[in-house]
Amino acid sequence: MTLYLHATGHCFPENEITNQFLEDLDIGTNDAWIVDRVGIRSRRTIMSLDYIRATRNADPRASVEARTCTQTDLGARAAEMALARAGLAASDIGMVIAGSSAPDWVTPAEACAIAARLGIAAPAFDISSACTSFFVPLYLFSMMDPARLPEFILIVTPDTMTSSVDYRDRSAAVLWGDAATAAIVSTKVPGRAEILGTMLGSNPTSHDKVTVPRWGFFHQEGQSVQKFAIKTMTTMIRELRTKFLAPGRPCSFIGHQANLRMLESVCNACAIPPQRHFHNVCDYGNTGAAGSTSVLSGRWEAWSSEDDVAIAGVGAGLTWSSYLLRFSR
Secondary structure (H helix, E strand, O other): OOEEEEEEEEEOOOEEEEHHHHHHOOOOOOHHHHHHHHOOOEEEEOEOHHHHHHHOOOOHHHHHOOEOOOHHHHHHHHHHHHHHHHOOOHHHOOEEEEOOOOOOOOOOOHHHHHHHHHOOOOOEEEOOEOEOOOHHHHHHHOOOOHHHOOOOEEEEEEEOHHHHOOOOOHHHHOOEOOEEEEEEEEOOOOOOEEEEEEEEEEOHHHHHHEEOOOOOOOEEOHHHHHHHHHHHHHHHHHHHHHHHOOOOOOEEEEOOOOOHHHHHHHHHHHOOOHHHEOOOHHHHOEOHHHHHHHHHHHOHHHOOOOOEEEEEEEEOOOEEEEEEEEEOO
16 A cells, blocks of 8 residues: 655744753753753743743643643644645545644543644544554554545644653653644555555553653653664664665655654664754654654755655554655655
8 A cells, every 4th residue: 555645744832941941940950961861952841931940840730720732732733734735625634643642631532622623524533652653543554445545634643741741850851842743644645755664563561661640740761761762763774774775865864752862872873874864852852752753844845856764763652663755756
């Protein structure tokens, strides 16, 4: 089955958590410490900065009242950008799928709220797989009958993990930022790029390595998760290049935007030159399910018809997934 990507969109909230902001919280960190370990200088949040200063988000249930916008807001804005780029109307969308690491609602599905905001009357449901939530629908489409799918499908991945961060814990506070991405795909109508080689893997025995309780804080076994991420992304990139590397076509890399040092390790292992490694984690932090797609979307107009982009992601579960994006005329 052939799967086409027609357009992407992204949205970041306005409130900025700089390294200086975190240093002022007096949680035992500073700009040099953060940059040295994770390479992040800034990130965005949907929460009020005054709220974080005053409470350190000690009770994550209270963060609902401190939000300046919702995941639905961010997701709808990202989707509007994708629709505009694709030259499509809301009425052209035949299905909406959303997914994130920590959705605003247990029920209803966030996809329904986003579809309602956009005025889309079509089947809408969530497929949440933490940071691999964008990858999973692509993998599922590869196993489906194209004739039974609508012409255009909207995938939205809003992630606002800062609401689940304990800002007394520097190990988590330095990592996370909020964002949303959207993409319009089709199995029937050729688009600007073709999605190749989708895969999905999982190790459920490690499901407790990264967790977010319903009313609790983000927690992970940082060292073991980072080793897992480096190893699996390195393997996925090597496999994509082995299967799809084409003479005369440069292959770029976009990885899971967890932290810059992890991405640099993957680049070193795969001999990826700096000019072929695209990322935004330095400016936006780990944006979860929105991460790799926000990098892709941020330079959407810059991709040429000669570009191949190997994209790899990892997430809680533990899960891993990848695909190659081949742009064309």
